[in-house]
Amino acid sequence: MIALVRLRLAGFLRTGRAVAPLLAGLVAFGILYGGGRAQPAEAYGVSAVVLFPVLAWQTKILLDVEPDVQRRLAQVTVGVARERLAGLLGAGVAALVAVAVALAFPWLVGGVTGPVDPTDRSVPVGVALGLWVHLLVVPAAVALGALASRASVGGAGYGVAVLALGGVGTVVLGLTGSVVPWLAPPIMAAARTTAGDAAAVTLLGLTAWALAWSAAAVGGYLWRRRARG
């Protein structure tokens, strides 16, 4: 299965289709960090919100690069479950690379600053919170991208609709005072937590919420794949 993951990642890179989400992410980060300096935890919280739709889009592109018949060949070769898992793993690896870029970017462009006030978080704590919130984004974004992939929804139009709905819905339903926040992954809530009081129980709760949402979305993806044969 690892060989299949590598083959899919190689296909993703060699087609050049990895460039579009990478550029989109860099432009978004440029705008984000171009406005001034912020402390790491706060900056990374917003960065994670920005990164979420980019990673979902990147996942959809990665899964859509492979022709349908080649995907079926892989299924015959490694079995149904491993073929599905290899796609998700490949998208996860690509997402982790993007997370590394996102974490490094503000330091490269001078977009972050150290503590200003004695009550401010230290840089290591801020970076740790930033790492947590970005890792929280990965499974949710991969799940949303998989749901939007051609193998799941068929036509390209439906895929774009799922991506747009998922991206916008995550922001809108995640706003403070939302009636049904649990319908979306807790990206907005996590961003607010990094900027405010990040109690351990809150972090654990948000992590569980994100994993549960991602599991449900992956379940939906697998169900769609099964239904589509």
Add this chain to the structure above:
Amino acid sequence: MRLENVWSRYHRRGPWVLRGVDVRIGPGEVAVVLGRNGVGKSTLLQVAAGVLRPARGRVTDRPGRVGWVPERFPADQPFTVARYLTGMGRTAGLDRAAADEAVTAWTDRLGLAAFRAVRLPELSKGTAQKVGIAQAMLRPPGLLVLDEPWEGLDATTRELVPELIDEVLAAGGAVLVSDHRGETVRLPGARRWTVADGAVTEETSLPEGAVAVIEVAVPTARAAGTVARLRAEGHQVLRVRTDARPAPPPARPGGDDPAPDDPAPDDPAPDDPVAVDGADVAVDSAAGEAR
């Protein structure tokens, strides 16, 4: 492997392509899937290969290793022939050295050696089809499913397909192959499944113990040795003659006596007059052995 009451369609409310199909194929057997265009041959093959999940019914005892050659190889991929095949070999569970070795062997055998560094989208249809065959054979499959494998192939490779099938069968595998070009005449011992109106029926044209006659031309000096080897493999040598014209139908085993001008079929002495230029050997073989 057995398909039990298999129903298949492509959409929830779409028309049924297969309706209650019940077929089985065992180790060492080959079945040719016949039928008009769009009748469901590829669907049947994909269900058998595990590409499609039947809406109803089930597939049991599918061999662990399946090789599937799709009707159209997906050449729109950013790899060279060698990189793609190596990747598929690794995906199939071969280690690096074994994958390289298998890729070299199969690209040589299928005439792809000159194309190893060529990118898949640049291949002609026939060459891409060869890559499709190669990826299915990198690990010897227990079930080989060939969807119109002769499509676009050159004459040399068309001749090679029955050889590959024979090798899979000899190793105890099973083979399913579809064909609408009449190429399966090259598989005289194959079972014949006809797909029509969602059902699969098996033709029983071959009676029990049916035989096929193969005429083989060998250099005169090797005639005696060839006869001995064929007999050692269990074939029945009907006669040995010295002209290269196609022979008239030979006598059936246990039937009429051989023609008076033919040597005794079962006892050509090593110094028999077969050692003449252009000698032919007519071999009568059980149908199952003649694949």
